[in-house]
Amino acid sequence: MTSLFLFFIGVTIGSFLNVLIDRLPNDEPITGRSHCDYCKKKIAWYDLIPIISFILLKGKCRYCHKKLSFQYPLVEFLTGIVFLGFMIYDSRFVNSSIFNLKSISTLGILSCLIVIFFSDFKYHLISDYILLALFVFSILFRLPSISHLAFYLVSGLMVAGPIYLIYDLSKERAMGLGDVYLSAIIGFLVGWKAGYLALYISFVTGAFFGILLIFLKNKKMKSKIAFGPFLVVGLITAMFFGDKILSLIRF
Numbered sequence: 001m002t003s004l005f006l007f008f009i010g011v012t013i014g015s016f017l018n019v020l021i022d023r024l025p026n027d028e029p030i031t032g033r034s035h036c037d038y039c040k041k042k043i044a045w046y047d048l049i050p051i052i053s054f055i056l057l058k059g060k061c062r063y064c065h066k067k068l069s070f071q072y073p074l075v076e077f078l079t080g081i082v083f084l085g086f087m088i089y090d091s092r093f094v095n096s097s098i099f100n101l102k103s104i105s106t107l108g109i110l111s112c113l114i115v116i117f118f119s120d121f122k123y124h125l126i127s128d129y130i131l132l133a134l135f136v137f138s139i140l141f142r143l144p145s146i147s148h149l150a151f152y153l154v155s156g157l158m159v160a161g162p163i164y165l166i167y168d169l170s171k172e173r174a175m176g177l178g179d180v181y182l183s184a185i186i187g188f189l190v191g192w193k194a195g196y197l198a199l200y201i202s203f204v205t206g207a208f209f210g211i212l213l214i215f216l217k218n219k220k221m222k223s224k225i226a227f228g229p230f231l232v233v234g235l236i237t238a239m240f241f242g243d244k245i246l247s248l249i250r251f
């Protein structure tokens with residue numbers, strides 16, 4: 001029962017994340033009813049039910065019948081699955097209250113990461129607002145270990161260092177300032193060891209994706225890949241599996 005409830009909360013939050021993904025990078029206000037990208041007609045409340053409306057409308061606008069972006073149901077479903085996955089990962093969660101600081105801040109962090117993943121992929125921009133939200137959730141996450149605050153702050157600087165160098169040396173071509181801030185938060189969240197692991201995973205998955213695109217001869221897309229989505233993949237891996245992976249590696 002709890003899992004179904006959490007899945008629906010995730011799906012509903014995913015619907016809001018869709019709004020953030022598209023409006024934050026374009027400096028649009030995040031309040032106000034959604035409208036169709038093509039005919040600009042306001043979408044009725046009964047057409048805004050996550051996932052279900054998309055299926056009932058067969059993925060088309062009710063008015064102009066243009067195809068709706070598959071991003072909407074995808075992000076809604078993904079957020080539901082992420083919330084559900086977190087509950088399964090954190091098995092204590094089922095028996096104890098959902099409303100504890102660690103769980104709420106982790107779900108907040110994951111929601112911010114979903115926004116960063118999709119908006120950076122789509123618009124090549126990580127909004128300062130979402131970075132700020134991610135940082136606030138990260139501070140909440142770190143509150144229980146506040147006595148080690150200095151360690152996590154230094155870790156943030158250590159992990160952001162190499163990304164800042166790439167940003168600076170490539171004159172913003174390879175990385176943006178958003179990537180630098182994001183990697184600082186990665187270090188702050190997981191410490192420098194798991195932080196470097198996150199960077200390593202980001203570079204490996206990024207390179208793999210780049211090579212894949214060369215093989216697919218999609219040169220146009222290759223020059224347009226943002227790095228943020230790979231940082232998100234690296235961070236999530238380090239957050240949930242970092243301890244296990246690091247215990248396999250000897251320094």
Ligand SMILES: [Zn+2]
Nearest residue numbers: 036039061064
């Ligand atoms: Zn329309």
